[in-house]
Amino acid sequence: MAETQLRFGILGCANIARKVSRAILLSPNTTISAIGSRSLDKATAFASQNHFPESAKVYDSYDAVLDDADVDAVYVPLPTSLHVRWAVLAAEKKKHVLLEKPMALNVGDLDIILEACESSGVQFMDATMWMHHPRTAHMKQVLSDEQRFGQLKSVHSTFSYVGEGDFLKNEIRVNPNLDSL
Structure with missing residues (x-):
């Protein structure tokens, strides 16, 4: 096991998040610290169904995940139209950003996300798995x-x-x- 683990928060309970959360849990240097949804019941069920660690916090908002000091990075599987808002907020809170594809609705929105990550000194990565x-x-x-x-x-x-x-x-x-x- 790695000495230091990158602690992920997940914004939302999209189906693709099931696969990505499994990959996070299988990696020796990452863990899931929190999940947020618009519904506490949905987030609780998602965490249970996907075998999140018992220490993972469950929230009824995305903001709560971003405010959690035990979250180093966020995975954003939300609809594309919400990516700018939540990726920029995550970067401003000094959270690294793993953004589901497609990353943005247009290149201008992607530029906003990249600028927020760069100016906040956080890592940006898209979740296009085939590249890796x-x-x-x-x-x-x-x-x-x-x-x-x-x-x-x-x-x-x-x-x-x-x-x-x-x-x-x-x-x-x-x-x-x-x-x-």
Whole structure:
């Protein structure tokens, strides 16, 4: 176990937060110190269902997580339209920011987030997992093999997802009232 653990707070109970919180708990140098939701019952259930440490605090607001002195970094899986507000507040409270994708609605909003993190001296990272996956390093190695492909000048790729069933009806990421996608 690492000597010092980075203590995460999580803002919200989105489905993607289940996977990320598991990764945080599996890492030897991170832990979850707090979770906040608009509902205390929802946050309590989320913490229990996802096996948070008993020491993790549960709050009925996002502000309470940011005000918690035992939180070093926040993971923000909220709808994209809320990212600027909560990432900037987190940075102003000197919390490192792990922001779910997409990071912002436009480049101007992303610039605001990055400036807040830089001026507060906190680390910013987006939660695009494939960049850090061993398959990505292997893919780069394979594509760099000039014997196979010659000298590549550029690669264009697309990341997409096909929603099934009632995805377009119930998925928060496609809710136009939240400026999600």
